[in-house]
Amino acid sequence: MLDAAVEGFARYGYRAASMDDIAEAAGVSKPLVYQYLKSKEELFTACIQREAAALVAAVRASTEDGAGWVSADRRLWNGLCAFFAHTAAHPHGWVVLHQQARTQGEPFAREVAVLRTEITDLVTSLIGKAARDAGCADDVLAEREVSGLAHALVGAAESLADWANSRQEDAPSAKETAATLMNFCWAGLENLMKGARWTPGR
Template sequence: MPREVRTRQMLDAAVEVFARCGYRTASMDEIAELAGASKPLVYLYLNSKEELFSACVRREAEALIAAVRSAVDPGAPADRRLWNGLRAFFAHTAAHPDGWALLHCQARTYGEPFALEVARLRQQLVDVVTDLIARTAREGAEQECALPEREIAGLAHALVGAAESLAGWADSRSCEAAGRTGAPPSEQEAAGTLMNLAWAGLGNLMNGRRWAPARS
């Protein structure tokens, strides 16, 4: 079997075991058995449990950011770009629940170097969303003044954080753990929820309608 195929099988098995058991309690014997390989071969290909976990985090992070980037058509209208990006994010996390659990829950728990990998992923997502919001602001600048860079950055961080939280809420295993009945929301529903929140807010900002606290 080609090395790249065998390595992919090992990573697939490791993602499943790490997502279910966590880094510390995950067994290399279980990973090897699930991959249909010997434990010495897993160590030969991927060196150590820490390096295996890091490789899983990198692979899942790269796959998620690639899915979001490929879905955003630069020539599409502003709302369609954001909608497509959100749909791609929720579709990918729904289709790869183990990978999302690894990124969103497990990798953040065990500190460096794993948390740094997740932080890099998050920054890449923020960069994509920042660019989407900035281009939206430039397109609307003829009607109203463009949004300042600091506000665009804050909106991008808020949107990514909301997407991460919503993806966790929509995960079927999270529904079961919380005792929620009924089917979890689809990626279309999750994207629509966030799109309504984000796009309505951006529309108000671009038209000069800002919220301000009432004077006492």
């Protein structure tokens, strides 16, 4: 039922998606849908929560360092690969999260904000660890700047996922998309951690 709902909301949007069509696609009766979920709003919320939990779980699992020796940049790479692999494998879920839920106001936008906070906190911790591993002092890369960099990286990843999923004939692989973002951000992060900052020319 949730699979059919996610696809319906992704294809037609929250407003236009019909409970009748979702029930038919799921092969169940409309009263059965309402027996489990009392309204379209509740069904949409359940879809958002399920898709968000699956995405966070995929990214978290890929960035775990049980052995305690995986470098922060490698963990970030693993996380990006998992993020792009998941969004490519679940394009309807990604549309629901990134395009539908964010544009429908509360309470849906709040659910997506929770997802984004979890991902951003994880990336913040990875960048912070990378800075510490590189011996970067607090006066070189402040906590506020680490947080800002994490937000920028997450925003770029979201935009790249949209771009990658929109390319039907020559869609890049998850690793290719992750490499695009790593090449864009990591060289700059390495220089930043060494105190080599960009300054505007005259």
